[in-house]
Amino acid sequence: MIGTMARKPVAREAVLDAFESLLIEVGERAATLDAVAKRAGVSKGGLLYHFPNKEALIEVLLDRLDDLATADADAMAAADEGAAAYFIKSSVWADTPLDRAIVAATRLAEVAHEETRQRFAAIQQRWLQEIAADVGQAMAKPVLYMGDGLYFNAMLSVGPVPANETAADVAGLLAAVDRLRG
CATH class of the missing domain: 1.10.357 (Tetracycline Repressor; domain 2)
Known part of the structure; x- marks a missing residue:
């Protein structure tokens, strides 16, 4: 398709690293899915593709x-x-x-x-x-x-x-x- 670029694949480890860093820096309550997505540089949809909820992130961590x-x-x-x-x-x-x-x-x-x-x-x-x-x-x-x-x-x-x-x-x-x- 002309004018469309392939999206970069969401880096599952980058999302997990972002969650880990936020937990360390600001604690569990502030380590929201929105904050994790922002820190990882991905859309919230990209995060949810790999981790449907915060409990899934916790489990993998x-x-x-x-x-x-x-x-x-x-x-x-x-x-x-x-x-x-x-x-x-x-x-x-x-x-x-x-x-x-x-x-x-x-x-x-x-x-x-x-x-x-x-x-x-x-x-x-x-x-x-x-x-x-x-x-x-x-x-x-x-x-x-x-x-x-x-x-x-x-x-x-x-x-x-x-x-x-x-x-x-x-x-x-x-x-x-x-x-x-x-």
Whole structure:
């Protein structure tokens, strides 16, 4: 047809990335379908073609989280340094795809989204299983809490945390893990 250009295909991942970013930046209530479409640079109809409603977007975001967390737990299980040390070292905010998926999903959990809470519980159980295989059942939760504390303190810091300070925190926690191993 003369005068008509083929429409660019809607990038499903771009829409999902836009939703994830909006959740991180402004929270669940402001991450409307209109806002997601605008951020992704697509029409609302283009968004609805791939995601008929917000719950469909949430479901795919949670699937992304599951995939990333599974890959992370597999890497943790295979780590030469042990699962506990891997967990501590990877508990530093690095703006990775897993970091972003966790923070976005946390915004959903904040509004009591039950499926999100269930997915987080399953992820945490897998992490605990891998850590327990390394340092024992009694020490698994303390290691999990060490990593979680490191992660959330870095994420909530007012400004960038100096690399030497983060490295010192990680080294201190790794020394504690060695003491836990006895």
